[in-house]
Amino acid sequence: DGGITQSPKYLFRKEGQNVTLSCEQNLNHDAMYWYRQDPGQGLRLIYYSQIVNDFQKGDIAEGYSVSREKKESFPLTVTSAQKNPTAFYLCASEQGMAGNTIYFGEGSWLTVV
Amino acid sequence: AQSVTQLDSQVPVFEEAPVELRCNYSSSVSVYLFWYVQYPNQGLQLLLKYLSGSTLVKGINGFEAEFNKSQTSFHLRKPSVHISDTAEYFCAVKATNAGKSTFGDGTTLTVKP
Numbered sequence: 001d002g003g004i005t006q007s008p009k010y011l012f013r014k015e016g017q018n019v020t021l022s023c024e025q026n027l028n029h030d031a032m033y034w035y036r037q038d039p040g041q042g043l044r045l046i047y048y049s050q051i052v053n054d055f056q057k058g059d060i061a062e063g064y065s066v067s068r069e070k071k072e073s074f075p076l077t078v079t080s081a082q083k084n085p086t087a088f089y090l091c092a093s094e095q096g097m098a099g100n101t102i103y104f105g106e107g108s109w110l111t112v113v
Numbered sequence: 114a115q116s117v118t119q120l121d122s123q124v125p126v127f128e129e130a131p132v133e134l135r136c137n138y139s140s141s142v143s144v145y146l147f148w149y150v151q152y153p154n155q156g157l158q159l160l161l162k163y164l165s166g167s168t169l170v171k172g173i174n175g176f177e178a179e180f181n182k183s184q185t186s187f188h189l190r191k192p193s194v195h196i197s198d199t200a201e202y203f204c205a206v207k208a209t210n211a212g213k214s215t216f217g218d219g220t221t222l223t224v225k226p
Binding site for chain 2: 004033040041042043045048058090092096100101102104105106107109
C-alpha cells in the first residue's frame with residue numbers, strides 16, 4: 001500500500017545528543033513536510049521541501065536540520081541546539097505545493113531523558 | 114498569508130447527539146479548506162475538503178461541512194455522533210495559487226456514553 005512510513009515510533013534521547021527521525025514515502029509526492037505537535041496543541045511547521053535537493057525553513061526551524069537527497073526520503077535531525085525537543089513529530093507529503101491533500105505518517109514520539 | 118481559528122478547544126457531547134465544530138479563516142486570496150481528524154497517537158487523516166462548487170461538502174464517517182464565504186467559515190457537523198468519533202479535529206486552509214497549508218489549533222471532541 002502507498003503511504004508514509006516514519007521510524008522509530010518512540011525514541012529517547014539524552015541531553016546533548018543529536019537524533020534523526022526517518023520519513024519515507026512511496027506516493028511519488030514532490031512536497032514533504034515536518035511538523036511538531038506538543039500535547040494539546042496544534043501543528044507547527046519545522047521544515048518543508050518542494051523538490052529534491054531543496055528545502056525551506058518553517059516557523060520553528062531552530063535546532064533542527066533536514067536533507068532531501070531522494071524524492072522519497074526526508075529525514076529530520078533534532079540537534080542538541082533544540083532546547084525543548086520532547087514532542088510528537090509528524091512527517092507529511094503532498095503531490096505538489098499546488099496539491100490539495102496532505103498525507104501524514106503515523107508520527108514519532110521523541111522524549112529527552 | 115492565511116490564518117485559521119478554531120473557536121472551541123474542547124467539545125464534550127453525548128453519544129447520538131449532534132455536534133458542530135467551528136472554524137473561521139482569514140485570507141486575502143481564494144482558498145481550499147480542509148478538515149482532518151487525528152486519533153490518539155496517530156497521524157492526521159483527511160475527513161473532507163472544499164475545493165470549489167457546492168458549498169456543502171460531505172466526508173467520511175458521516176461528517177459534513179459548509180463553506181460560507183461571506184462569514185469566512187467552514188464549520189464541521191455530524192447529526193449523530195458515536196463513541197468512536199472521539200478524536201482531535203483540525204481545520205486547515207491553503208491558498209489556491211499554491212503554498213503551504215495553515216492548520217488551526219485543533220478541537221478535541223469527546224463523545225460520552
